[in-house]
Amino acid sequence: MTCRIAVFGTGYLGATHAACMAELGHEVLGVDVDAGKLAKLESGEVPFYEPGLTEVLERNLEAGRLRFTSSYADAAEFADVHFIGVGTPQKKGEFAADLTYVDSVIDQLAPLLTEPAVIFGKSTVPVGTAERLRARARQLAPAGDDVDLAWNPEFLREGYAVRDTLHPDRVVLGVDRALPGRAVEVAREVYSQLLDEEIPFIVTDLATAELVKTSANAFLATKISFINAMAEVCEASGADVTVLADAIGHDARIGRRFLNAGIGFGGGCLPKDIRAFMARAGELGADQALTFLREVDNINMRRRSRMVELARDAAGGSLLGARVSVLGAAFKPDSDDVRDSPALNVAGQIQLQGAAVTVYDPQAMDNSRRLFPTLNYATSTLEACAGADVVLVLTEWKEFRELNPDVLGTVVRGKVVLDGRNCLDVDRWRTAGWQYRGLGRAASEAVVG
Known part of the structure; x- marks a missing residue:
């Protein structure tokens, strides 16, 4: 069945969801207040890098299933299914999430809903938000209790967002159990193609749906910081964290994914979430339950400082006057997202200690320049590494993993590589005469000379 859908917010989440809902055959209207972003999307240009999304966008614009507007009135008249996909950034000077954009969607949309409608929240929000917004929407809407609000969290991985939307590993829907509306029925219509693939459809209360997203992110962050904590122990004891991760990852209860030691996680989700x-x-009086997340955050930030220390050591004890090449700026490969990027954070710290730092990333150069305009930027790996005393690999792009150390060795001043993601072939680099150091690997095992 074809639904008429409005998606509020055309950032990473909203634009992806809008295009993919059109790909499923629905009529979709993307809504945003940013005229520049809307103009790009209307012309078939995705304002960020996400593999495969441009093709989906162009295909559905051409088919007439996807349009964009800045008008809430048009959206309310057009659709009876509404998705909230706006950002929930961290408040300045606080840990808490800023819900300004989510609240604004309800405050602007609800007064325009004169007919029955269902609002699905997809943004990552603190538990308890959906219940509050549901009451607010019904209070403001002329349609009153005929407006239902449910929470349908997203589980997108940057670089795989199209696949994760069209073929997710589960669909979670939180509803008000005491006052059930039409949300479950409508969700089954919206996601009928997905459910035909027998993708699990999990219906919960509102609070549980909100917690599914935040607890999933907390678990992944904890797993990453655990292996980075083990990397610290490995460095101190002379062990190899990559072999350790392989060995414990064979245990089905643990698994190997997200056990890659390095400079830690970043991006627009895990840190702020x-x-x-x-x-x-803390607001709920359950702060002791999550105190361990403070250490998860501390470990994550500490790995960045450790990489700066290794760069200083590799430069002879001082970065003053050193020439350092940083390969990678995005927080992960297959993305141009530099929000809370460990790579750029390390590059900035190294520059502050007196080094001349040149950065190259296959996709994130424009975003990097906006965030760190004082760094030097190159248009290729070889240009970035020309005359470098130390090369740092900080984002595990395929082109960096497959670098030829013999070729790179012809342009650098010092054949020293620091592998911030443990993604290089150690033997190949050592055989080519490079001094190699990876996080969580003892210096005696990692350095040639």
Whole structure:
């Protein structure tokens, strides 16, 4: 069945969801207040890098299933199914999430709903938000109790967002159990193609749906920081964290995914979401339950400092006057997202200690320049590494993993590589005469000379 859908917010989440809902055959209207972003999307240009999304966008614009507008009135008249996909950034000076944009959607949309409608929240919000917004929407809407609000959290991985939307590993829907509306019925219509694939459809109360997203992110962050804590122990004891991770990863209860030691996680989700989770737990009087997340956050930030220390050591004890090449700026490969990027954070710290730092990333250069305009930027790996005393690999792009150390060795001043993601072939680099150091690997095992 074809639904008429409005998606509020055309950032990473909203634009992806709008295009993919059109790909499922629905008529979709994307809504945003940013005229520049809307103009790009209307012309078939995605304002960020996400593999495969441009093709989906163009296909559905051409088919007439996807349009964009800044008018809430047009959206209310057009659709009876509304998705909230706006950002929930961290509040300045606080751990808590800023719900300004989510609240604004309800405050602007609800007064325009004169007919029955269902609102699905997809933004990551603190537990308890959906219940409050549901009451607010019904209070403001002329249609009153004929407006239902449910929470349908997203589980997108940057670089795989199209696949994760069209073929997710589960669909979670939180509803008000005491006052059930039409949300479950409508969700089954919207996601009928997905459910035909026998993708699990999990219906919960509102609070549980909100917690599914935040607790999933907290668990992933904890797993990453656990292996980075083990990396610290490995460095101190002379062990190898990559072999350790392989060995414990064979245990089905643990698994190998997200056990890659390095400079830690970043991006627009994990860091701010675990901090907001801690803040909300405190508001609920359950702060002791999540105190471990403070150490998860501390470990994550400490790995960045450790990489700066290794760079200083590799430069002879001082970065003053050193020439350092940083390969990678995005917080992860297959993305141009530099929000809370460990790579750029490390590059900035190294520059502050007196080094001349040149950065190259296959996709994130424009975003990097806006965030760190004082760094030097190159248009290729070889240009970035020309005359470098130390090369840092900080984002595990395929082109960096497959670098030829013999070729790179012809342009650098010092053949020293620091592998911030443990993604390089150690033997290949050592055989080519490079001094190699990876996080969580003892210096005696990692350095040639």
